Amino acid sequence: MAAVAGLEKCLRVAGAAAARPERFLSVQDELAADFRTLTKTLYDLNKALGSSVVRGSPLKELVIENFDEEQIWQQLELQNNVVLDVFKKSVAQCTSDKDLWLVSGQEDDGSDAEATSDSEVEDVMESEAEQENVYTKHKTEAKEKKGKPRESVIEKYSDEDSDVDFDIEALEQETKTAKKATVKKTGRKSIVDDKFFKLAEMEAFLEHVEKENGEREEEEEDDIDYFEDIISDDEEEEFEKAKVKVRISPVKSSRDLTYKDFFDPVDDNDDLVADDAEDYEDEKADSAVEEENEESMSEAEDVSDMIMENMRNKKVSFSLPDDSENEDGTDMQLERGIDLSEIKSSFEKRQEKMSEKIKSLEEELLEEKPWQLKGEVTGHKRPENSLLEETVLFDHAVRMAPVITEETTFQLEDIIKQRILDEAWDDVVPKEKPKEDAFEYKKRITLDHEKSKLSLAEIYEQEYLKLHQQKTEEEENPEHKEIQGMMDSLFLKLDALCNFHFTPKPPVPEVKIVSNLPAISMEEVAPVAVSDAALLAPEEIKEKNKAGDVKTDAEKTPTDKKRERRKKKLRKRIKLKEKEKRQKLLEKMKPEQGTKLSKKAAAAKLKKLTKEGKASLLKDEGKDKAVKSSQAFFSQLQDQVRMQIKDANKLKKKQKKQKDVSVHKLKL
Amino acid sequence: METEAADESGFTSVASKRGRRKRKAAGAEPMEAAEAAGPRPSKRPAFPPLPAEALGVGKGEVRKVPVPANRYTPLKENWMKIFTPIVEHLQLQIRFNLKTRNVEIKTCSETKDLSALTKAADFVKAFILGFQVEDALALIRLDDLFLESFEVTDVKPLKGDHLSRAIGRIAGKGGKTKFTIENVTRTRIVLADSKIHILGSFQNIKMARTAICNLILGSPPSKVYGNIRAVASRAAERF
Numbered sequence: 001m002a003a004v005a006g007l008e009k010c011l012r013v014a015g016a017a018a019a020r021p022e023r024f025l026s027v028q029d030e031l032a033a034d035f036r037t038l039t040k041t042l043y044d045l046n047k048a049l050g051s052s053v054v055r056g057s058p059l060k061e062l063v064i065e066n067f068d069e070e071q072i073w074q075q076l077e078l079q080n081n082v083v084l085d086v087f088k089k090s091v092a093q094c095t096s097d098k099d100l101w102l103v104s105g106q107e108d109d110g111s112d113a114e115a116t117s118d119s120e121v122e123d124v125m126e127s128e129a130e131q132e133n134v135y136t137k138h139k140t141e142a143k144e145k146k147g148k149p150r151e152s153v154i155e156k157y158s159d160e161d162s163d164v165d166f167d168i169e170a171l172e173q174e175t176k177t178a179k180k181a182t183v184k185k186t187g188r189k190s191i192v193d194d195k196f197f198k199l200a201e202m203e204a205f206l207e208h209v210e211k212e213n214g215e216r217e218e219e220e221e222d223d224i225d226y227f228e229d230i231i232s233d234d235e236e237e238e239f240e241k242a243k244v245k246v247r248i249s250p251v252k253s254s255r256d257l258t259y260k261d262f263f264d265p266v267d268d269n270d271d272l273v274a275d276d277a278e279d280y281e282d283e284k285a286d287s288a289v290e291e292e293n294e295e296s297m298s299e300a301e302d303v304s305d306m307i308m309e310n311m312r313n314k315k316v317s318f319s320l321p322d323d324s325e326n327e328d329g330t331d332m333q334l335e336r337g338i339d340l341s342e343i344k345s346s347f348e349k350r351q352e353k354m355s356e357k358i359k360s361l362e363e364e365l366l367e368e369k370p371w372q373l374k375g376e377v378t379g380h381k382r383p384e385n386s387l388l389e390e391t392v393l394f395d396h397a398v399r400m401a402p403v404i405t406e407e408t409t410f411q412l413e414d415i416i417k418q419r420i421l422d423e424a425w426d427d428v429v430p431k432e433k434p435k436e437d438a439f440e441y442k443k444r445i446t447l448d449h450e451k452s453k454l455s456l457a458e459i460y461e462q463e464y465l466k467l468h469q470q471k472t473e474e475e476e477n478p479e480h481k482e483i484q485g486m487m488d489s490l491f492l493k494l495d496a497l498c499n500f501h502f503t504p505k506p507p508v509p510e511v512k513i514v515s516n517l518p519a520i521s522m523e524e525v526a527p528v529a530v531s532d533a534a535l536l537a538p539e540e541i542k543e544k545n546k547a548g549d550v551k552t553d554a555e556k557t558p559t560d561k562k563r564e565r566r567k568k569k570l571r572k573r574i575k576l577k578e579k580e581k582r583q584k585l586l587e588k589m590k591p592e593q594g595t596k597l598s599k600k601a602a603a604a605k606l607k608k609l610t611k612e613g614k615a616s617l618l619k620d621e622g623k624d625k626a627v628k629s630s631q632a633f634f635s636q637l638q639d640q641v642r643m644q645i646k647d648a649n650k651l652k653k654k655q656k657k658q659k660d661v662s663v664h665k666l667k668l
Numbered sequence: 669m670e671t672e673a674a675d676e677s678g679f680t681s682v683a684s685k686r687g688r689r690k691r692k693a694a695g696a697e698p699m700e701a702a703e704a705a706g707p708r709p710s711k712r713p714a715f716p717p718l719p720a721e722a723l724g725v726g727k728g729e730v731r732k733v734p735v736p737a738n739r740y741t742p743l744k745e746n747w748m749k750i751f752t753p754i755v756e757h758l759q760l761q762i763r764f765n766l767k768t769r770n771v772e773i774k775t776c777s778e779t780k781d782l783s784a785l786t787k788a789a790d791f792v793k794a795f796i797l798g799f800q801v802e803d804a805l806a807l808i809r810l811d812d813l814f815l816e817s818f819e820v821t822d823v824k825p826l827k828g829d830h831l832s833r834a835i836g837r838i839a840g841k842g843g844k845t846k847f848t849i850e851n852v853t854r855t856r857i858v859l860a861d862s863k864i865h866i867l868g869s870f871q872n873i874k875m876a877r878t879a880i881c882n883l884i885l886g887s888p889p890s891k892v893y894g895n896i897r898a899v900a901s902r903a904a905e906r907f
Contacts, residue, residue, distance in 0.1 A: 447893055448851045449844040455802030456856050456867065457809055463854075 003049060006041050013038055036072070040064050043079070054086040191343075731789040732770040739796050743771075749801045750792065753808060758784040762792075771796075790815065797865050798858040804867070816873050817865045823884045835859065837883045845889045849879050852893075852900045875899055 013034055017023075023031070043062035057078035064072060190199035344352075371382040372390070402408065419425070452459070496502050551560065583598070609615040627633045735743055743750070743764070751762050754773065758781070761774040773788050787808050794804035794815055807813050820826060826834055839846050839859055846857055853875040855868030864880060866873050879896045883889065 447848050447897065449848050451843065451847045452851050455800060455806070456813075456854070457802060457806035459854055460806060460810055460813075 003045050006045050010038050010042055036064050039072070039076070043076070046079075054083050056082050729775050729785055731773045731785055732765075732768075733773075733789060733792045733796060735764075735769050735771060735796055739798070740769075743796070746795070746801050750795060753805060754788045754791070758788050758808065760784055760788050762788070794867060798860055799856055799865070799867055803856045807867070810869075812869055813867065814870060814873060815865065815867050816877065817863060818877075820862045820864065820884055823881050826884075831862065834884045835861070837886075837889065838864070838880055840889060845883070845892075848889075848893060849876055849896060852896050853879070871903065875903070 017031060017035075040062045047056070047060050057075070059075055059078065062072065062075055192199050371377050371386070374381070454462070492504065496504070556564075583601075606615065606617075610617055627636060747764075754760050754762050759776070759778040761776050762771065763774075764771050771792050773785060773792065775782075775785055779785075791804050791807045794807055795801055797815075797817070807815075820831060820834055820838075824834075837845070840848070846859060849855075850857055853868065853872045855866050855872045855876045857876060857880070858865040858867075866876050866880075868876065875896060878899075879892050882892050882895065
């Protein structure tokens with residue numbers, strides 16, 4: 001009785017929780033604690049009651065205090081794993097047992113119970129409760145399959161309760177029956193239909209599956225069931241067998257299974273194709289059969305029930321060789337009473353098509369070819385602007401100019417930026433003409449015109465020694481170096497301490513002079529020996545003229561003279577040009593300065609002014625000149641007088657004008 | 669070797685067919701030799717260093733250098749200087765066969781180096797051609813000295829006076845040009861009528877030969893000097 005009381009309490013709690021599912025939108029800690037104690041009581045009850053059928057886990061009671069969810073779950077799992085196997089077997093047996101009657105409305109429920117995978121989230125406690133029910137009552141209700149292998153816990157173990165799942169199941173039942181009914185309803189006949197295969201059914205199924213796949217893919221992408229148990233093979237077999245047996249009652253061994261066990265009974269009332277069974281038709285039939293099988297095996301997981309209506313509206317289209325069949329099929333559909341003899345076999349149809357094709361090809365070949373295939377075609381031979389419609393490929397002899405796009409400008413800018421950052425400028429490096437020093441000239445090999453004193457062997461010997469001696473340099477003893485350094489620093493400090501006015505020595509750069517010369521050459525003041533070869537040649541002092549020797553005027557030939565003159569003129573011309581350039585520049589930059597200084601500029605300005613008339617040049621009348629003849633004297637006199645009169649007249653006129661003006665003024 | 673292979677951790681080395689046949693043909697001996705020598709890569713054959721006797725020197729190889737009549741007296745005068753280095757340094761035997769007028773050089777039991785014979789023969793030949801003994805001695809002391817000979821008419825087909833003038837250009841006044849070339853290029857040149865012999869290292873021979881060819885072809889000596897000076901200075905800078 002304690003057991004009953006406990007169970008009742010559990011049911012109450014569970015019912016209360018399920019009654020208000022909206023609470024589970026947030027985390028409910030008290031409920032969680034309640035459920036945990038619930039689980040514990042159930043478990044303990046189970047263990048206390050004991051069972052003859054199955055032992056379960058060795059744990060006598062479920063420990064909850066200070067235990068993590070994971071740990072509680074694992075304890076339960078220990079119990080469940082053992083018990084579930086037993087249950088499965090017993091359930092299978094029960095269902096196959098003829099004496100036991102399952103409730104008719106829920107017969108199919110058992111077969112599509114596996115469809116709970118996406119739709120439900122089951123709480124462990126509930127399943128536990130149901131297991132208890134199953135075990136104690138030993139009759140199956142709708143909940144029996146909840147204890148099945150596909151424990152569908154998609155989301156992670158949480159304390160949240162799942163929502164109601166019964167409604168979904170009911171829905172599924174409806175859809176299943178509806179599906180079956182509608183499948184029988186589609187009565188569209190086609191030419192390929194026979195006892196086993198109905199084209200319309202296949203089409204319908206294909207559409208259905210496509211839709212399913214689309215939906216299933218969407219669902220699967222979102223949530224993968226990590227905690228879903230993967231059925232082992234033998235479990236699956238049993239399971240499937242059990243399911244199969246659900247549909248078709250008699251228990252058979254796998255060897256005795258026939259077509260009837262797997263598929264629906266064959267429809268005989270449709271019109272058959274009387275003639276040969278084509279390969280592709282059989283294949284189609286097989287494929288259809290397989291698909292139907294699949295259909296039966298994989299139950300609908302979607303909740304929508306509008307599938308059937310949609311399927312009827314769609315039409316599946318097939319590839320070309322089958323088109324004719326379909327078309328014929330559809331034609332046949334329309335004209336029911338056509339004689340069988342007029343129906344052509346598919347082979348004949350194919351042959352017809354082939355021959356048509358061949359005819360068309362032959363015609364094409366006999367016709368005149370289009371201009372594109374005619375080889376060299378000039379403008380007159382083809383229609384106007386026909387090349388514009390063709391894509392023409394030709395080789396370019398010249399490299400095309402690069403197309404300036406945004407990308408190229410960006411690239412260029414990137415390069416520029418990088419160059420600026422790197423400071424790798426492309427500045428022009430000024431070229432220097434190499435001037436050969438006399439020293440360098442001497443460094444080159446001097447020619448010895450005498451027979452060498454040394455023999456060849458000795459020469460090579462000396463060379464070899466020189467090469468090898470260079471490698472061994474004087475290496476100071478490192479200890480000496482160290483000592484020297486220490487002493488220097490010490491003496492420096494002592495000096496600083498001793499002197500009143502201490503000035504430290506300026507730092508001297510360390511210069512090391514290494515010379516391989518013999519001591520006598522270093523010590524000797526006078527040059528040891530001077531030979532002609534050691535002296536500088538006159539060319540080394542002053543560079544020789546390209547023209548050759550220097551000539552006096554008397555020696556010069558006319559070509560020389562002309563050459564010189566030309567050179568002189570060229571020099572002058574260049575100078576003049578430079579001067580003009582400088583002048584212009586000056587004028588532009590500082591116009592006042594420019595005109596002040598030069599005489600020429602002044603003369604030029606004067607000329608300009610006189611032309612314009614703003615200035616008049618004073619001419620030299622030659623009054624100062626001594627007059628030689630009397631005629632000249634008198635003519636001069638005359639001229640002078642005339643000039644004076646003119647001037648006087650001018651004056652008068654001016655005065656008159658002035659007077660006039662004053663009168664006008666007076667009047668006013 | 670096969671036993672060794674079999675012992676190793678179950679790995680059986682697959683030997684090539686060629687090797688197998690050879691091994692079969694050889695029989696037991698190479699096995700012992702291999703085992704004695706220790707594990708060796710099967711590809712390379714094993715040859716112990718040959719003793720001096722095996723070289724075939726012991727039998728006594730002979731080289732003969734013919735002597736023209738004009739070199740007879742210089743040979744007599746310099747005989748001491750010739751045979752001393754050959755005998756003492758190269759450990760060879762030398763003699764002058766009066767009947768055949770050949771200088772014969774032979775290896776003996778004391779000869780250590782096989783190339784000594786070639787060197788000695790070259791040395792004597794150089795002297796016979798006209799080089800000084802000290803210059804020819806460089807052939808023995810240095811490995812990479814060579815001797816090149818060519819004719820003036822090889823460069824340009826000259827006849828009579830032209831030929832003489834060419835030879836005169838090569839020699840220069842008092843041998844000046846020849847000496848200049850010798851000094852700058854560190855070679856030795858022997859000008860024997862139409863024949864020219866150059867002794868020196870490979871690069872230097874090339875330089876000298878170019879200079880002489882230019883002279884034969886007619887360029888003035890000053891130009892040739894400038895060229896060889898430039899080339900020689902470049903070569904000297906490089907090394």
